[in-house]
């Protein structure tokens with residue numbers, strides 16, 4: 744199918760889907776606190792989706808059972824919300840996707856539960872920084888590898904590693920479109936970026952090594968060495984200037 748270039752009209756629809764995602768994540772962020780079960784966050788996400796007249800991108804996707812991915816501490820991505828109770832000092836990654844008027848939005852963020860260690864806070868800041876570095880590299884006529892290299896370079900400059908087995912992706916009418924966007928790579932390589940491409944950039948950054956393992960539920964991805972991991976994601980559109988973040992409030 745190749746990389747789909749969106750019209751201005753389609754990008755406007757994606758802004759609306761992205762706005763739904765940003766709104767729900769903002770609500771969730773404010774709800775995270777010690778003593779909360781991760782399944783309660785999923786229930787809030789479902790309720791907000793219904794209020795906004797949107798549908799979940801994740802629920803039922805390849806059998807995923809929830810609207811929200813909740814990944815705690817050494818969990819990297821694809822955590823299934825359940826009975827786990829969040830504790831003071833945990834860090835929790837919330838990954839959320841919505842379908843609105845036929846288009847998808849996808850975003851993630853990591854937040855601390857109450858007071859967290861400076862190590863955890865710095866990891867979260869660096870991961871957000873890596874996402875911002877990737878967005879800054881996402882320009883018309885740049886190459887896809889420029890995004891990958893910017894993300895990797897930023898994270899590694901802070902002494903962290905980027906997860907290699909999971910990556911960002913094109914997005915539009917489908918949650919996962921071409922191209923795949925690794926969070927590591929070489930500048931000046933890969934497809935040329937064009938105005939109208941819509942991409943979900945999503946660095947997953949570990950304090951320890953980059954390797955991961957799959958949890959016993961066959962969904963949750965964890966760091967192989969048990970180190971903390973953070974995840975930030977935005978859906979963006981390539982323009983003739985700076986990329987536009989579609990999952991902004």
Ligand code: MG
Nearest residue numbers: 849943945976
């Ligand atoms: Mg994604």
